[in-house]
Amino acid sequence: MASISAKSPELRMKKNAPAHSRGINELYVDNTQPFNQQLERAWRILDEGKLDHVLVHGIGPAMQRVINLALQIKLRGNGMFDVSATTHTVHLHDDLNDTDTGLVTSQTRRNSSISIKIFRTLNVVS
């Protein structure tokens, strides 16, 4: 964070990944990975894996991409799939290393996250 480095340049921040559940039908979307690959992965879980639903998660700036992905799958399915979105707050814990004294402290940040459930509908459009 810029505010921490401006006040005390000897502090080094290490961001820890948030704790998350790992399931076969859960997908975590990032802004660094190519969008088309993430879209194909979600489509394959629904189509080939024959699973009931897929949960797509995203934090912060990736929320826009998660919504895009879910709606693209809904368009591709032609009425076979529907979407349901929920929002949460995620607590992120960072380690602050003081390079001079060697002290390690931590700080907690908050960020918004979205989880979209893409599930099969009973109605099939002919």
Next chain:
Amino acid sequence: LLYNKIILRLCHVTDEQSMNTGMENYEKKEVIKNFKVADKDVVKCSQHGKLHGFVHFSKKQLNEKRSVTISGIGGAVNKAVSTAELLKKDLDLHQTNTIYFVTITEIWTPKNNQNLQNIEVDRKVPAISIKLDIEEPTEKGAGYQPPELTSSPDKPISRQPKFKKFNPKPKRK
């Protein structure tokens, strides 16, 4: 040059002369937003706006009408979700989320009066609309989210919420 040709193919340009020229010969003339302008009661978040301003306006709406709708398009999705989360922190609110696409049409015209066709590009931008109610809604759709159970079960759910007065910082002279 390949990137420019891909764009022209996506825009369904059939004129051969237009296909061989690049996008540097065109300029963006018009942007048509094909969606309804939001009502005054809806909190329309922008990408570069201040969060405390959106939160203050939505708290005012909650006080008057006991429900508020927050919407965000494109880059403002993050801000819309963050305002909803900040409001949910103090109160137990019932949330209904809807996600949808918004189509934006761009019209590109050729520069310098060349013999080229106009190009129309359709873009789909993701958007979210969050509705927060103090009372439980009767019809619960697919995007319904109940209020989270807090760690202290003795927390009272106030019928008439009392908010702190928002005092903006004095401007520097």
